[in-house]
Amino acid sequence: MNALVNMAETEVPQNPLIPPIPEFVIGLIAFAIVFFFLWKKLLPSINKVLEERREAIEGGIEKAEAAQQEAADVLQQYKDQLAEARHEAARLRAEAQEQGAALIAEMRAEGQRQREEIIAAGHAQVEADRKQAAATLRQDVGKLATDLAGKLVGESLEDHARQSRVIDRFLDGLEEAAEADASGAAR
Amino acid sequence: MQKEPAVSADQMLAFETDCHLFSGCGFEAPGLHSFVFEPMFSIGGFDFNKPILLALVGTLAIVWFFWAAFAKPKVVPGKLQMIGEAGYDFIRRGVVYETMGKKEGEKYVPFVVALFFFVWVMNLWAVIPLAQFPVTSIFSIPLGLALVVYITWVGLTFKRHGFVGAFKNFTGYDKSLGAVLPMVVVIEFFSTLIVRPFTHSVRLFANMFAGHMLVALFTIATWYMLNGIGIAYSAVSFIMTIVMIAFELFIQVIQAYVFVLLTCSYLQGALAEEH
Numbered sequence: 001m002n003a004l005v006n007m008a009e010t011e012v013p014q015n016p017l018i019p020p021i022p023e024f025v026i027g028l029i030a031f032a033i034v035f036f037f038l039w040k041k042l043l044p045s046i047n048k049v050l051e052e053r054r055e056a057i058e059g060g061i062e063k064a065e066a067a068q069q070e071a072a073d074v075l076q077q078y079k080d081q082l083a084e085a086r087h088e089a090a091r092l093r094a095e096a097q098e099q100g101a102a103l104i105a106e107m108r109a110e111g112q113r114q115r116e117e118i119i120a121a122g123h124a125q126v127e128a129d130r131k132q133a134a135a136t137l138r139q140d141v142g143k144l145a146t147d148l149a150g151k152l153v154g155e156s157l158e159d160h161a162r163q164s165r166v167i168d169r170f171l172d173g174l175e176e177a178a179e180a181d182a183s184g185a186a187r
Numbered sequence: 188m189q190k191e192p193a194v195s196a197d198q199m200l201a202f203e204t205d206c207h208l209f210s211g212c213g214f215e216a217p218g219l220h221s222f223v224f225e226p227m228f229s230i231g232g233f234d235f236n237k238p239i240l241l242a243l244v245g246t247l248a249i250v251w252f253f254w255a256a257f258a259k260p261k262v263v264p265g266k267l268q269m270i271g272e273a274g275y276d277f278i279r280r281g282v283v284y285e286t287m288g289k290k291e292g293e294k295y296v297p298f299v300v301a302l303f304f305f306v307w308v309m310n311l312w313a314v315i316p317l318a319q320f321p322v323t324s325i326f327s328i329p330l331g332l333a334l335v336v337y338i339t340w341v342g343l344t345f346k347r348h349g350f351v352g353a354f355k356n357f358t359g360y361d362k363s364l365g366a367v368l369p370m371v372v373v374i375e376f377f378s379t380l381i382v383r384p385f386t387h388s389v390r391l392f393a394n395m396f397a398g399h400m401l402v403a404l405f406t407i408a409t410w411y412m413l414n415g416i417g418i419a420y421s422a423v424s425f426i427m428t429i430v431m432i433a434f435e436l437f438i439q440v441i442q443a444y445v446f447v448l449l450t451c452s453y454l455q456g457a458l459a460e461e462h
Contacts (some may be wrong), residue, residue, distance in 0.1 A: 016219055016396065017326055017389075024327035026239045030246040031332060034305045037250045039297035042257040046268075046275065049260035056262060 141174065142167045207414035214411050217403035222324060222396070238325045241318055245308045253304075278303050278447065286451040291458050295451070298339070302332065303447040306391065310439035313399055314432050321395040321439075326388070329446075333388035336450045341380070344457040356457070387449055394442045398435045405431055 145167055206212040226234030256271030264272060278300045283292040309328060313321035323329050344353045354360070357379045358372040405428040412421040 016222060019327035019330050020325065021327070022234065022236075023238055023242070023325045024331050026242050027322075027325075027328040027331040028335070030242045031301070031305050031335070033246050034249050035298060035301035038253060038301045038304075042253045043275070043297050043300065046257040046260050046272065049262055049264075050272070053262045 138171065141171060145170050206411060208412045208417040208420075209414050215407065217400055217407060221400070221403055237318075237320060238322050238328075241312045241320060242309065242322045242328065245312060245322065246305075249304050249308050274304070275300055282444070282447055282451055286448070287455045287458065291455075292451070295454055299447050299451060302336070302450060303443050306332065306446050307439060307443035310395055310443055313395065313402065313435055313439065319402075321399050323391055323442075324395040324399050326392045329388040329391040332446070333384045333391075336387065336453065337384040340450075340453040340457040343454060347458060356459070383453070387446070387453075390449075391442050391446050394438060398431075398438055402428065402431045402435060 146163065149166065206215065208214075224236040224238060226236045227240065228235055252267075253271060256267045257275075260268055279296050282303070283296050283299050286292070287295065306323060306329075309322040311321075312318045313324075344356050347353075348356050354376075357376055359375040360368070360372060362368070364371055405424050409421050409424040409428055412418070412424060
């Protein structure tokens, strides 16, 4: 009963679908306020920051990617250089080896040649010396022997042929004695 | 108007506090009178009643929240900003971009965001202690919002398609329909231009109205039965009150979401090219 009494007393506009005007106006104003603040001030403000954040994140990613790319490039470069250096070193080593071998061979040949030259020269010299010595000796000895024989026999040996024969015989005797001497010394 | 103590008690608690089961006093169910409020005070001839006051306080609350969250935003957000951003992003991406696309929708983001949070907070008043009244259960509020939306999308349709194009858009004019074309045109015209704002607003209004009625019914019943053996019934009713409040929390978000989703769908329809 109470409810009915209340309803009667409060003069309710019974159809709730008939909108009361003050609420209508206030509702629109209230919404307009909310819309205005969000539209003009708050959403642009947050959008700016969201954009900044997006850029910061994307910028960071880009930066990281760039750094990675650079690191990879540097690594590749380094590897290339290293490979090149290795290659170069191997090449140099091979070259050096080759050169060394060639040098040694050349030196050896040169040494050989020089040795032979020296030996040949020695031989020639010895031969020449010997020949010269022999000639000189023969001459001196011949003269000495002639003088000596002249003196000893008191006669001049005019006969040249005989003279020569005597000298030769004498010399042969001398040579034999020298050889016997030399072999005795060698022994 | 003549006022009795019972009526002013109605203002505060919507029912009489000394009326219980078995005390020879009838159950006073909530009804249409639960949605009518006497002016609490008036300024310059304008009467402020509870729904108007709640609408204004709610507006302040929304503006305050977003001001605190977004006025001095940081690239690395604080807690409040993070919550605000989550809500903003949900509406922007989940509703506006989903229906209208990023390019067309961008322009309407502030409108739809404002609409969602306004409707939601006005719904939310239903479960805020001491207020406990959904402002959107006063038909004026959803109706006003629905009309704003209506004007927006109808205006947009005319702007986009011209006068004839707009009518083709409203009526779904399509020559290939042949003989049924006149019928389709009449039905579509009626449903789009006349029924649409009504369904749009009533959907929200009726949900909140019914929700409030249910919560009020169980709340009042809990109190009313709190006498003697009635305490057992009262306990059941109390549990139902809690359940209904939880349910209402859910419905409030859903209805706000549906309201803005329909708004976007209407705007999208206005933008759509004729086939």
